[in-house]
Amino acid sequence: MxxxxxxxxxxxxxxxxxxxxxxxxxxxxxxxxxxxxxxxxxxxxxxxxxxxxxxxxxxxxxxxxxxxxxxxxxxxxxxxxxxxxxxxxxxxxxxxxxxxxxxxxxxxxxxxxxxxxxxxxxxxxxxxxxxxxxxxxxxxxxxxxxxxxxxxxxxxxxxxxxxxxxxxxxxxxxxxxxxxxxxxxxxxxxxxxxxxxxxxxxxxxxxxxxxxxxxxxxxxxxxxxxxxxxDVPLKIATFIGGLFAFLSIIGIIIVIVRKILFGNSVGGWASLVTIMLFIGGIQLSCLGIIGNYIGKIYLETKHRPQYIIQEKK
Known part of the structure; x- marks a missing residue:
């Protein structure tokens, strides 16, 4: 049976x-x-x-x-x-x-x-x-x-x-x-x-x-x-990081060229702060995604039991 x-x-x-x-x-x-x-x-x-x-x-x-x-x-x-x-x-x-x-x-x-x-x-x-x-x-x-x-x-x-x-x-x-x-x-x-x-x-x-x-x-x-x-969230975080790194390089080139051709110019601090806050938010989001995966690894490496039995019949 x-x-x-x-x-x-x-x-x-x-x-x-x-x-x-x-x-x-x-x-x-x-x-x-x-x-x-x-x-x-x-x-x-x-x-x-x-x-x-x-x-x-x-x-x-x-x-x-x-x-x-x-x-x-x-x-x-x-x-x-x-x-x-x-x-x-x-x-x-x-x-x-x-x-x-x-x-x-x-x-x-x-x-x-x-x-x-x-x-x-x-x-x-x-x-x-x-x-x-x-x-x-x-x-x-x-x-x-x-x-x-x-x-x-x-x-x-x-x-x-x-x-x-x-x-x-x-x-x-x-x-x-x-x-x-x-x-x-x-x-x-x-x-x-x-x-x-x-x-x-x-x-x-x-x-x-x-x-x-x-x-x-x-x-x-x-x-x-x-x-x-x-692991797609990790790949997305990597892509976003790479994209903004590329955009920052372009930004640096623009600043250098502008300096050479036109000298010092007064920029708007509001737009600068906005960009910094935006990029900072993206970075923190990506770090959060990575941290979530690292946290899972941390829990796995502890090898703690999934549960503890107090009584069984």
């Missing part, structure tokens, strides 16, 4: 955990033929929650010790650390990544399993048909992000794709060979390759609670993705 591991990262999701468990169990109970040779297990990741999320995990583990397992961090390490921990501790022949808020419909699991067992795919991902229900600004920036990263990165990121996916053991093992500290899972899933297909579904509201992702957090996450999967 094969095993399907369901990785469920959680942060302050106390009200949604029991709802999620019941919803997923219903899917397995309603499809006995499809899952007759599949033993499923849950691997909940507690990412330093400050509410009673861990208590909910303990309750479920006591009721279902062979099915429900959990890993609890010593503090909040972030979504990517939670996904990494889940992949590293999952033992199933098939491994699924799901959000606990039920915005990832568990009703798709039977079809996802069918496609994998047919042998034509190594991964079945999911993507939303639209972003209905989201604020306009967030949707606009999301579309802009996908358009930008797919132009500057060799790894193509599917717009509106979710982390929700079902993968074979072979693909999971390939992902685990990537030990980097700075991670962007959507990019990593595509970078390792393997045959992947996507199922579409309509956007759904959370089952309970509120989202923990603010606009600023999503913006920072998009910057992380660009830095992790593209």
């Amino acid at each position: 094969k095993t399907m591991s369901l990785i469920v990262p959680c942060y302050n999701e106390e009200p949604t955990v029991p709802i999620f468990f019941e919803a997923v169990e219903k899917v397995f109970n309603d499809n006995p033929i499809i899952f007759k040779d599949i033993h499923h297990e849950y691997l909940f990741i507690n990412d330093g929650s400050s509410d009673a999320t861990l208590t909910e995990f303990r309750k479920l583990h006591e009721l279902h010790p062979d099915t429900v397992h959990y890993v609890s961090f010593s503090r909040n390490f972030g979504k990517e650390a939670g996904l990494a921990a889940g992949l590293q501790h999952a033992t199933g022949d098939y491994v699924a990544v799901m959000d606990v808020d039920l915005q990832d419909p568990p009703e798709l699991l039977p079809e996802m399993l069918k496609k994998l067992e047919d042998g034509n795919y190594d991964c079945v991902g999911t993507m939303r048909e639209d972003r209905k229900g989201e604020p306009f600004i967030r949707s606009l920036f999301s579309k802009s992000f996908y358009a930008l990263i797919n132009k500057i990165s060799k790894v193509q990121i599917i717009p509106n794709a979710r982390d929700y996916r079902l993968m074979t053991r072979q693909m999971v093992d390939a992902i685990l060979e990537l030990p980097e500290y700075n991670r962007f899972s959507k990019g990593i899933f595509n970078w390792v390759g393997f045959r992947t297909t996507y199922l579409k579904f309509e956007n759904a509201p959370r089952a309970a609670g509120e989202t923990h992702w603010s606009f600023w957090q999503l913006f920072n996450y998009s910057i992380e993705a660009i830095v992790d999967f593209s």
Whole structure:
């Protein structure tokens, strides 16, 4: 009998955990033929929650010790650390990544399993048909992000794709060979390759609670993705630096020629200050881009663990 591991990262999701468990169990109970040779297990990741999320995990583990397992961090390490921990501790022949808020419909699991067992795919991902229900600004920036990263990165990121996916053991093992500290899972899933297909579904509201992702957090996450999967910003910084160096040489030549032909002349200090401030701003922007990459290198060279486990069952 094969095993399907369901990785469920959680942060302050106390009200949604029991709802999620019941919803997923219903899917397995309603499809006995499809899952007759599949033993499923849950691997909940507690990412330093400050509410009673861990208590909910303990309750479920006591009721279902062979099915429900959990890993609890010593503090909040972030979504990517939670996904990494889940992949590293999952033992199933098939491994699924799901959000606990039920915005990832568990009703798709039977079809996802069918496609994998047919042998034509190594991964079945999911993507939303639209972003209905989201604020306009967030949707606009999301579309802009996908358009930008797919132009500057060799790894193509599917717009509106979710982390929700079902993968074979072979693909999971390939992902685990990537030990980097700075991670962007959507990019990593595509970078390792393997045959992947996507199922579409309509956007759904959370089952309970509120989202923990603010606009600023999503913006920072998009910057992380660009830095992790593209060096184009560095090339742009180099191009801008070279362009302004060339323009400054031309400016020097003009000043010298003007001095020789016309002698001293009174120039406008306002235009001079404006140019200096403009060039200074460009330099600082380029230094910021370079510093971002250097910061990533610094974090990688420390070789710190992605997370610290305080409790595990």
